[in-house]
Amino acid sequence: MKKNTTSNRSDVAGLIFAITDYLNREYVFPDIAKEISKHLKTELLNGTYSLAKTDSEFAKTVTDHMRSVNGDKHLLVSSIPPGRLDPDVDIDAERLERMREHNFGFEQVRILDSNVGYLELIAFIDTKIEGAGIAATKAMETLSDTSCLIIDLRSNGGGSPTMIQLVTTYLFEGDPIHLNSFYFRKTDNHKQFWTLPYVPGKRMPSVPVYVLTSEMTFSGAEEFCYNLKALKRATIVGEKTGGGANPGDFHPLNRGLEIFVPHGRAINPITKTNWEGVGVEPDIHCDSQDALKVALEHHSLAADLGTLPFETRSFPVERS
Numbered sequence: 001m002k003k004n005t006t007s008n009r010s011d012v013a014g015l016i017f018a019i020t021d022y023l024n025r026e027y028v029f030p031d032i033a034k035e036i037s038k039h040l041k042t043e044l045l046n047g048t049y050s051l052a053k054t055d056s057e058f059a060k061t062v063t064d065h066m067r068s069v070n071g072d073k074h075l076l077v078s079s080i081p082p083g084r085l086d087p088d089v090d091i092d093a094e095r096l097e098r099m100r101e102h103n104f105g106f107e108q109v110r111i112l113d114s115n116v117g118y119l120e121l122i123a124f125i126d127t128k129i130e131g132a133g134i135a136a137t138k139a140m141e142t143l144s145d146t147s148c149l150i151i152d153l154r155s156n157g158g159g160s161p162t163m164i165q166l167v168t169t170y171l172f173e174g175d176p177i178h179l180n181s182f183y184f185r186k187t188d189n190h191k192q193f194w195t196l197p198y199v200p201g202k203r204m205p206s207v208p209v210y211v212l213t214s215e216m217t218f219s220g221a222e223e224f225c226y227n228l229k230a231l232k233r234a235t236i237v238g239e240k241t242g243g244g245a246n247p248g249d250f251h252p253l254n255r256g257l258e259i260f261v262p263h264g265r266a267i268n269p270i271t272k273t274n275w276e277g278v279g280v281e282p283d284i285h286c287d288s289q290d291a292l293k294v295a296l297e298h299h300s301l302a303a304d305l306g307t308l309p310f311e312t313r314s315f316p317v318e319r320s
Contacts, residue, residue: 011254012058016044019062019077019259022251026261028185029070036069055079055255071277073244074219076260080252099125104135105159108152109142116296117146117207124159124220127166136163137200140170144202148299151224152212154238154288158219161193168224169195171233173205179227182247184264209234210295213280214288218242223266225280230270236282237298238291245276 020037027033043049043065052058059077066075099105108120119139125132143149149171161180168179176194183190211225211234222241228234246262253259266274286294 012049013044015058015253015255015257016040016049016062018253022259022261023066026186026248026251026263028183028246028248028262028265030185032070032072036066036075039069040065055257059257071243072246072262073242074246074248074260074262077253077257078260080256080258096129096131099129100131104129104132105156105163106135106139109139111142111146112150112296115145115147116299117143117149118152118292119143119149120152120155121167121221122155123157124161124163124167124224126160127162132163133166136166140167140199140204141201144170144204146204146207148208148210149204150210150212150292150295151234152292153217153221153224154212154214154291156217156221158221158223158244161220161223164220164224164227165193165196166199168227169199170201170203171205171207171209171228173203177231178269179231180223181267181269182264183267186263190267208299210299211236212288212291212295213238213241213282214291215239215242215279216288217280219244219247222275222280226266226268226275229280229283230268235284235295235298236280237284237295238282238286239288240281240285241275241279243275243277243279245274 020040023033023037024030027036040062049058049061052061056079059079062077063075066077067073102122104125105121105123106119107122108118110118112118127133127136161182165179172195176197179193179195181190181192209228211228213225213236217225218241222244225234225236225241229236245266247264247266248260248262250258250260265276268274284294284298
């Protein structure tokens with residue numbers, strides 16, 4: 001990470017004005033964008049940002065200031081990941097290989113004792129990415145004949161609504177069900193997501209579903225929880241989630257930094273609102289590290305859980 005020096009402090013003002021420009025053009029809440037911009041420019045005039053000794057310290061300070069206005073945890077200034085600015089690095093290929101290494105987010109797909117399905121999802125990868133949809137189909141096929149399904153999102157920081165849509169479809173049958181909508185400021189329109197009319201393999205409309213959460217469960221992972229809770233299709237077990245419901249994009253800044261600006265907001269068709277700033281409240285509150293045990297106990301499937309059942313009986317899904 002670069003250190004601030006006398007020579008590069010001169011572009012601090014340029015960074016702040018670039019940030020406020022993105023906010024005023026892109027942020028889903030225009031009035032809030034103006035308020036955040038005013039706050040950042042006041043801190044700039046006060047010399048706050050010139051006190052930052054490193055670019056990472058500058059980024060954290062600006063992020064804290066942006067979030068202090070309305071608590072939007074999606075607002076972020078951070079370093080651009082290594083390689084993204086290198087023309088000789090194929091970021092798409094590198095990113096795809098990382099996804100393959102983690103089975104496109106389907107980190108664990110197992111059958112526990114008493115025929116309980118266990119799915120650890122660490123990300124919701126866009127189904128348009130080659131291999132992602134196949135990984136989802138294989139996972140759900142492995143779990144299709146279980147008597148109960150536990151979906152672990154305790155380490156899931158979000159992802160694409162298309163994968164949320166695909167996985168959720170396996171939990172319902174009949175006519176398509178409206179899951180969620182997004183309003184986008186730039187186009188001033190809404191995009192709806194419904195369960196799909198067709199998915200490969202067997203659906204699980206009557207299998208009891210538990211979703212495990214932690215305070216790290218965020219963004220798209222929260223949407224998955226929120227959708228199922230609103231539809232009364234799952235029991236949420238664990239901790240209240242992070243509270244980020246506004247989708248957006250990264251934009252480049254100078255000095256190897258970038259800003260994430262939310263340009264949309266989620267609107268649930270049942271509640272007419274979302275989980276922004278409040279998170280998703282579990283149906284059963286417990287420490288996140290105990291969530292699997294609590295879910296199993298709630299389903300009356302384990303009397304003594306000294307060790308996790310899947311340690312002795314598991315069937316990992318074949319990787320794509």
